[in-house]
Amino acid sequence: MIQLKKHLVLFLCICSCIVNAQNTYKRWPDIIRKNDASWFGTPEAKKIAENVLLYQRNIGGWPKNIQMQDELTPKQQKDLLEIKKTTEETTTDNGATTQEMLFMSKMYAQTKDDRYKESFLKGLNYLLEAQYANGGWPQFYPLKKGYYTHITYNDDSMVNIMNVIRPIGEETDYYSIKPSKEVVEKCKKAFDKGVDCILKTQYKQNRVLTAWCAQHDEVTLAPANARAFELKSLSGYESVKIVLLLMSIEKPSPEIIAAVKGANAWFEKTKITNLEEKRVLNDNGKIIDKKMIPTQNANPIWARFMDLETNEPFFCDRDGIRKKSLDQIGDERRNGYSWYSDAGKEVLQKFPAWAVKNGVKVSSAVTSDQKKTNYFVVAQDGSGDFTKIQDAVYASPAFPYENVTIYIKNGVYNEKVQIPECNTNIILQGESRENTIIAFDDNFKKINLGRNSTFYTSTLLVAGDDCKISNLTIKNTSGENGQAMALSITGNRVKVVNCTLSGNQDTLYLSGTDAKHYFKDCYIEGTTDFIFGRATALFENCTIHSIKSSYITAASTPQETAFGFVFKNCKLTANPAATDVYLGRPWRIYAKTVYIDCEMGNQIKPEGWQNWSKPDAEKNSFYAEYNCKGEGFQPNKRVSWSHQLSKKEASKYTIENILQDKIKNWYLQ
CATH class of the missing domain: 2.160.20.10 (Single-stranded right-handed beta-helix, Pectin lyase-like)
Known part of the structure; x- marks a missing residue:
């Protein structure tokens, strides 16, 4: 009997391990974003895809907060077939619909099952149909009574939609499914209308552009309330993705430039550097308390809700009464909501490079210590931080959490540049491809270090991971003197965009353990x-x-x-x-x-x-x-x-x- 019990315990342990192994990804969004593309062709993925198809309503949208990977009973499957005919709870809130469309694109890429293609296209049509004439999107479509009809930036809902239709309108390869030319044109127009709506809803304080609210009235475009604890206010969280979307637009209009400048100045003005959030967790890792601790020189954070005129942070419980500090509201709302965010730092960090690229004068507001360590200008005339590119690399922090941009003004830089392994996340950005030139003349014989001399000849060596090179010409000028590299990449995930690589034998060397690199719109000769x-x-x-x-x-x-x-x-x-x-x-x-x-x-x-x-x-x-x-x-x-x-x-x-x-x-x- 004792021996039988031992075997039973061992069996249960093994079963538990198997179950746990099969549920490595417990959240639906994590499954969608699995990096192993081939997984989407497996029986496991196809089984989940059947659930996703069931949950999609005939109108094209999906409900939110569903763990699509959970096994369905026959009764649940039958019920979903009935609900498909309705428009019950179809939404883009909390990533719904946009994330299921991404899943369907990945499934179609591996299986070419036309049901996945049809599902994706129905989802796309749903997004296009849901857009208001003024360019905004509601939280639910068909419209659901209440605050759900407002133009919804909350939880990045509208930005998520625009990030779906944009690559389709631009006819990129991001999605495996290629709609008709007619639909592509609709996506282009829908994106442009969305940008127009964003520009029109940006809030002004005394005629000065600032940020956005989580919701705006669908008719007047004015700030609007949502739930009782979500009063109209400027958002230190939702505004971030809006600004980043505007900054990603090539050749921005004067209106977009003004919007980004205004928002950047607002983020600089409203950052909080004297508080840190402390979270108290129970034994299960659940938050049971949040406290804001006064701290000197803390990393910047922003309040989720700020007064429309004073930018003063405020907090609300379910009674809808504004409070001045987080400790004045009850445990349930205090611990169950994100009242502060550090997302705004991405805007401040990316703005200087964006400003230079688009000819925008950078104000003194961005000459902070953060800018000095994450953004450098190289100019031969002495107008930048350095006159040599390598000196800017030396000044860059090792293994930074954020990108470090080295902006290089026009000129011929006769130097050998090396980005070592410790300098990850470096962005080398030239002022122009034709006139920003890095050149050097090393070659095999000149190096003369034995049979492997080739690998020491590069004009530019990128050994750091996650680097990006753009708008540059990189030359090895030694002529026809044997092996002589212009660019050598031994790091991983290096992206090269709009560059000219010029040499003779062995112009471009691509290495690194399991490394992957991406070249787009480049000219490479040899x-x-x-x-x-x-x-x-x-x-x-x-x-x-x-x-x-x-x-x-x-x-x-x-x-x-x-x-x-x-x-x-x-x-x-x-x-x-x-x-x-x-x-x-x-x-x-x-x-x-x-x-x-x-x-x-x-x-x-x-x-x-x-x-x-x-x-x-x-x-x-x-x-x-x-x-x-x-x-x-x-x-x-x-x-x-x-x-x-x-x-x-x-x-x-x-x-x-x-x-x-x-x-x-x-x-x-």
Whole structure:
């Protein structure tokens, strides 16, 4: 009997472990944002997707706060089928509808099940139908009586919607489902109307632009009340995502610039640096008390509710009576609501770079210690913080929590720049691609450090993770003197946008353990193996220019890596003298290189690929093309061991699949 009990206990423990292992993701939003794209093709994901389809109403929207992954009983499934015909509780509050649409996009990317596509498109139509003529969105649609009809910024509801329709209107690859041209145009117009609504609802104090309220009246656009404890007020939380959305718009109008300037000044004015929130937790980790502790030089925070005219923070219980301090309201509301937030710091940190980019004079309000450690200007004429780029790197904090922007004014910077491993989150931003130039002339022979001298030749070395480079020209000017790198990337998650990379042999080196990099709208030129290395890299809308007859790529992809170098919507050009150019050859035998929707000039050799005298590479490498065009695209003449992808195979080469990482959507930031 005792032995039986022991076995029973062991069995129950094993079952418990299995259950716990299967429920690693306990919250629905966490499941949606899983970074393993292939998971969305598993039976587990498909089972959850059936629930998501059931919960979607026929009108296209979903209810909020549902744990979609929870198993449904037959009765629950039957009830949901009946409710589908209604419009009960369809909303965009708390991320509802927008997050389910993202889930459906991920499911369709892996399975191509048309039900997921139809579900996504119904959700999109729901969002478009719900928009008011003035550009705002209500919290519930169809309209639900009460404060729910107000234009709702609360919990980022409207911003979430605009962040869905924007990439569709811009025809990006963020979502796997491509609507019709008519719907794309509707999304463009809806986004523009949303921006117009945002500009019109920005609150003015004595004719000075400030921030936004959580709700605005759908007719008058004036501040509006919601729940009893959510009185009309300026919001130190909801205003953040609104400003960041406006700051992300390329070529902003004078009205958008004025809105951002006003909001930034308001955030600077209303920050609180003499209080810290202390939370008291019980044994289960639940908050049982919150206290605001007076502290000198505390990190800035902002109140969720501020008086419309004085900016003074206030707090309310369910009786709707304003209080001046948090300790004056009851336990339930005090501990069950976010009354303070540090989100505003992102606006203050990003504003200086945005201001310079858009020709906005930065006021003394942003010359704080925070600005000095997170934002530097490099200018050869002495008008910035440094005259050399490397000095700005040296001044940058190690492993910062936030981005550190190094803004480089026009000029030719003849220096060798290295961003070491400790300098993560660096943004190198040039004033203009054509006139902000980093140049140096190291090459293999000049370095003369033995057989690996190539790896010391780079003009710019990026060893830090999560860096971004934009609006720059990076040159290795040594000429045709053997291996000489312009850009070397050994960190992870490095994004290069609107840059020119110029060299000869070995222009661009991409490495790092399990590293992934993203190149967008770049011009890259060289001679032999001028894009090489072991990292995974996606090149989108880039021009790849061969200076002479040779090889474009030399990948050394590790065997276990799913993607190597992927070129999408790129243009392959060449100098007149370059008449025999190969798409690639294998530096290591498991090399992977794929060209999708690219335009290939007649410099590309008919056979396309070369094995570098490595017969094993013909068995183990993966060289492929899909839907390319131009005189250089001759699929019937390619070497027999290369591949022409099917439409289904090509559909897996999405930005999300290629660049998936533990840092979600890093490539979109």
